[in-house]
Amino acid sequence: MKTLAAVINGINEEYEFEQLTLGELQPDEVVVRIVATGICHSDEALRIGDAPFPMPVVLGHEGAGIIEKIGSAVKDFNVGDQVVMAYNYCGMCPSCRTGHPSSCNNWAPLNMGGGRPDGSYTFFKEDGTPVSNFFSQSSFATHTITNVNNLIKVDAEEDLRLIGPLGCGLLTGFGTVVNGLKAKSGSSIAVFGTGAVGLGALMTANIVGCSTIIAIDIHDSRLETAKELGATHTINSNTENLAERIAEITDELGVDYSIDTTGLPAVMKASIKVLGIGGISAPVAVTPHSVEFNTFLDLVLANRKLAGVLMGDVVPQLAIPELIKFHKEGKFPFERLLKFYKFSEINQAVADSNSGETIKPILIVDEEYRRDEPLA
Ligand SMILES: [Zn+2]
Ligand SMILES: [Zn+2]
CATH class of the missing domain: 3.90.180.10 (Medium-chain alcohol dehydrogenases, catalytic domain)
Structure with a gap:
């Protein structure tokens, strides 16, 4: 054939x-x-x-x-x-x-x-x-x-x-929020990069009831889309001070969860730094880059966790019909x-x-x- x-x-x-x-x-x-x-x-x-x-x-x-x-x-x-x-x-x-x-x-x-x-x-x-x-x-x-x-x-x-x-992309965004981070309703989440994985995560954060959903990107048009899809806050990290804006949005607490979809060292590092006490970060991009951080100061001291999540850690045969249902209901x-x-x-x-x-x-x-x- x-x-x-x-x-x-x-x-x-x-x-x-x-x-x-x-x-x-x-x-x-x-x-x-x-x-x-x-x-x-x-x-x-x-x-x-x-x-x-x-x-x-x-x-x-x-x-x-x-x-x-x-x-x-x-x-x-x-x-x-x-x-x-x-x-x-x-x-x-x-x-x-x-x-x-x-x-x-x-x-x-x-x-x-x-x-x-x-x-x-x-x-x-x-x-x-x-x-x-x-x-x-x-x-x-x-x-x-x-x-x-x-x-x-x-x-x-x-x-x-x-x-x-x-x-793949939307499954990864969905599963990272639901199974990788197990994001709770009422929590805060920062999504770095608003491509398909990032926006999939953002729509899912909305479905599970996160109350603060921060989208970070360098393209204003994409941040506009993020807002329309449910981001409560957007930050253009090229033109705004990321750390100051996160502190302001979270009353100095930092976020409960963060996801990096960019794979860029500076952004991956930032996605760990914005976590509050007990926060969890998931770096999900396919990247050749490494990132350097201090395990004690950046993780241990604040009980933060770093979670590797592949393909959202979901069963595709269960998750994809669920996403199709959310889509029909206008939630995804x-x-x-x-x-x-x-x-x-x-x-x-x-x-x-x-x-x-x-x-x-x-x-x-x-x-x-x-x-x-x-x-x-
Ligand atoms: Zn893929
Ligand atoms: Zn197997």
Whole structure:
């Protein structure tokens, strides 16, 4: 089976469209025809080499599509089902069995190995060269092979052009607030960076009832969006004094929770410094940078905690339907973050995401899908 994929052949190279062949379908896998896919900053981190990855590779891990073929052991999905794809996990290890699939003991080989754990590949070039997959998903293609554990079935009426980002960026923002920080109602939270993860966290802070929600960014237009989505305060850290403003907003107490989505050393440091006594900070960006702080003065003395949270530490099969429900109720209006591009415009979409012009680019891979229905 052939697929048209946007391939990265080396670090810092642009996406190139190539006809690839899909490998043999294994019993617990399906072929998905991609309808649309979000572009995430992690895709970009891999493309530019911030996170090492075997190339050539088909990136993309916020895909939504329709099942076209099922493996011999697949029982819970049928051809024609609409699905959102998240990451792969083994389902058998202690973390998976206790509801923490993003802590799966086999996370790296299943999501970051390039091929399957048995050494086989899902994509091949015409000359037989294997091409890496990403997250067992690789949604920057017209068709892809993915594992059943990646799949979240959604109702036939859901518009697949919108909901791909629920599989990574928005899931991460949501889960970091709910499970990573376990934010309580009436608490205060500072969100550094108002991209998809930051705004997902901010909308969730609203849902759980945080009473002080501070959005920090360097783009006024994004801070305006943050305000519309429920930020009670905004700070432009380029033009305002961050420490003074946080002190003023929190009556000198500092915040209960903070999230850094930028991965920049100065910002990561600031996200720890703004915590009040007993505060918890979650740095969630994929970043090559390190940050230096004093464990006694910055953490111990004030009982502060630093929490690593991968993919929101949620079960995607439970969290994504919940987010779709919140969206229907108007509590999670993520459609406000989306901008749509043709699949062929992938390099432009990446440039617009990098410049800050677009919060969440979505590539429409199947332009025939509900062609007559307007996009959000
Ligand atoms: Zn991502
Ligand atoms: Zn596992």
